Amino acid sequence: MKDKNNINQILKTILISFVSGMLGGLLVIYVVGYRPNNTSINKYESPKLVYDQSKHAGLMTGAFNMVKDSVVSVINLQKTRKNNLFTDIxxxxxxxxxxxxxxxxxxxxxxxxxxxxxIATNNHVVADSDQLQVILSDGRKIAAQKVGTDPETDLAVLKVNSKYINQVAKFASSKNLVPGQPVIAVGSPLGSQYATSVTQGIISAKSRVVNVVNEQGQVTNEATVIQTDAAINPGNSGGPLVNEQGQVIGINSMKLSRSGDGTAIEGMGFAIPSDEVVNILNQLVKNGKIVRPKLGIRVLDVTDLTRKDKKRIHLPNNIQEGVAVFSVDSGSSAAKAGIKAKDVIVQIDNDKIDSVASLHSKLYKHKIGDKITIKVIRAGKYVTVKAILQ
Incomplete structure (x- = not known):
């Protein structure tokens, strides 16, 4: 009787275990989910590639295609001599x-x-070159010649054999640009290995005034440029800034995209407006250089004068800006107008002159033969003279 009870107890235990196992299995299937064909829940499934429906959707893609074959890399070659101690002596x-x-x-x-x-490019790209080459969009390398250069606007024109050229870019006027307008910058950042790279951004400002600095770090002029946040890196200089219609609205300049100490400014690129570019290019093709009017004077910023200098020329204490004249060339426009050494130029026509750069900027907007009105401070008093630019 006792053995029979033990057997019943064992069978009951087995039955309870079986039922518990079944219920547990059903619960796992319910929670995890049913996997047919014994597929492991940890098995890696390769992602599937679907058709990219967006590749033709970008408006700027069409703009890029309209200029990409007209953009070239410009190589500045210069002579170097391999010397050793024997040949040196x-x-x-x-x-x-x-x-x-x-x-x-x-x-x-x-x-x-x-x-x-x-080809339009930057003056500093081709400066001091002994030979020039361009690399076309198809990788062909051909010789190029300088037609003309202009350091003041940082523009230059090159020419190449036209039989290799299949695409020519078109300029659009920069007068009607608006901040926020989408643009692309095309060029060879960091060199020809990254040729025809494109970066996209917007126009941040249509008329930004920046200083033009020479190789000695001196401010020589002021330039009115297009500001953009499209990345303009070393090597991009001379490439086009392009609108959504694929038209060139400016020539990028890395030189103008640097601060006074020479460091690049993140997110602030500058381009020379197309209206100015076309005007300069036409003159360079015609004359090989830009002939600008000049007054024929030697000058210095008032901000560079010492207190003793200001006292010597009788400059009022409230005059903190302007251009001090320290010599006048005989027979020059300034001499004929009656400008004298120790005069301080403070205005031309209706525009304030506060620096040598602003003086140059104002003069360069005129042509030889133009008449201008100049206001100067002479011995503490305002004097107005009229000059004909030569």
Whole structure:
């Protein structure tokens, strides 16, 4: 009887375990989910590639396609001589200068005829070159010649054989640009290995006045430029800033995109407006240089004068800005107008003159033969004279 009870107890235990196992299994299936064919819940499933429906959706993609084959890399080659101690002392008939890549920039082809195609770029890209080459969008490298350069606006024109050129960019007026308008910058950032790179941004300001600095770090002029947040890196200089219609509205300049101490400014790129670009390019093609009017004076910013200097020229204490004249060329526009040494120029026509840069900027907007009205301070008094620019 006792054995029978033990057997019943064992069977009851087995039955309870079986039922508990079944219920547990059903619960796992309910929580985790049913996996047919014994598929492991940890098995990796490869993602599937679907058709990219957005690749043609970008408006600026079409704009890029309209200019990409007109954008080139510009290579500045300069001579270097391989010397050693022996040749330094005695010289050698076999000494030869070798051409090496000094720097690279960008350019845009804007015109072609039966013989030549013309390329707009920056002056600092081609400055001091002994030879120039351009790399076309298809990778072909061809020789280029300087047509003309203008350090004041940082613009230059090159020409190449037109038989290799398939696309020419078109300029649009920069007068009607508006902040927030989308743009792309095209060029070769960091060199030709990144040729025809494109960055996108907006116009941050249509008429930003920035200082133009020469190689010695001196401010020589003021430039009115387009400000953009499209990335403009070393090598982008000379490339086009392009609107959504694929038209060139400016020429990018890395030189203008640096602060006074030479450091690049993040998110602030500058381009020379197309209206000014076209005007300068036409003059460079015609004359090879830009002939600008001048007064024929030697000047200094009032801010650079010492207290003793100001006292010597009888400059009132309340005059903190202007341009001090320290010499006048004989027979010059200034001499004929009656401007004298120790005069301080404070106004031309209706525009305030507060620095040498603003003086240059105002003069460069005029042509030779134009008449201007100049207001100066002479011995503490205001004097107005009229000059004909030469």
């Amino acid at each position: 005695f010289g050698s008939k076999n000494d030869k200068d070798t051409l090496q890549t000094y720097s690279e920039g960008s350019g845009v082809i804007y015109y072609k005829n039966l013989n030549y195609a013309y």
